Amino acid sequence: MVRIKPLTKPYPPEFETRMKVLMRGAEPLVLFTTLAKHERAWTKFSGGSLLDKGSPLTMRQREIVIDRTTAKCGCDYEWGVHIAGFARHVGLTDDQVHATVHGAADDPAWPAEEAVLIASVDALLDRKKLSDAEWTALRDIVDEEQAFEVIQLVAFYHGVSLICGALDLPLEATAARFPAA
Missing domain, CATH: 1.20.1290.10 (AhpD-like)
Known part of the structure; x- marks a missing residue:
């Protein structure tokens, strides 16, 4: 049983644009579409992400x-x-x-x-x-x-x-x- 139904297409434009960059053409992960169902949850999650190119680690x-x-x-x-x-x-x-x-x-x-x-x-x-x-x-x-x-x-x-x-x-x-x- 799905606990929170993820977003489905068509995605909100801002989310769609972000996913095109992040996912490089692949479909968004269920984690992302589930969190994006609620703007605050998605904003907090994506704002805390550490997968940017600026990481000081290799x-x-x-x-x-x-x-x-x-x-x-x-x-x-x-x-x-x-x-x-x-x-x-x-x-x-x-x-x-x-x-x-x-x-x-x-x-x-x-x-x-x-x-x-x-x-x-x-x-x-x-x-x-x-x-x-x-x-x-x-x-x-x-x-x-x-x-x-x-x-x-x-x-x-x-x-x-x-x-x-x-x-x-x-x-x-x-x-x-x-x-x-």
């Missing part, structure tokens, strides 16, 4: 943080969208994709710097903070602005995961699925 770093966050939150919807859309583009191996869901920071799939990203996500989601040692490890691989970006990505995609779970969104047909353990 695309690979950003995707590792997003993939791990959504996997740890059990959000197969958003994890699957990102894996299908970005994993190969940023060079994630099959072992690394699997490790975003079933691995830990010490998984051999991760080089040392990326293991720090995984550990940072895990600490933020598990304890809602970074210890002094975890902060130091993060700052050893990223600058201050990048550290803020990591924290904000975890917070934003934790929120996205909550939205997807609360609305019980159907998985996108083209999205990846969580790998078996």
Whole structure:
């Protein structure tokens, strides 16, 4: 049962224009059409998005943080969208994709710097903070602005995961699925 019926075509002009740019000709995600049903929800969501080209992180770093966050939150919807859309583009191996869901920071799939990203996500989601040692490890691989970006990505995609779970969104047909353990 659909909890909130998504927008259907014809879309409002502003939303249609934004989707043409964001989705590069593909149909909008159910997440987007559902949130856009209510202007305030869409405005708040899209205003907080961190997928702009101005990210101080590399695309690979950003995707590792997003993939791990959504996997740890059990959000197969958003994890699957990102894996299908970005994993190969940023060079994630099959072992690394699997490790975003079933691995830990010490998984051999991760080089040392990326293991720090995984550990940072895990600490933020598990304890809602970074210890002094975890902060130091993060700052050893990223600058201050990048550290803020990591924290904000975890917070934003934790929120996205909550939205997807609360609305019980159907998985996108083209999205990846969580790998078996």
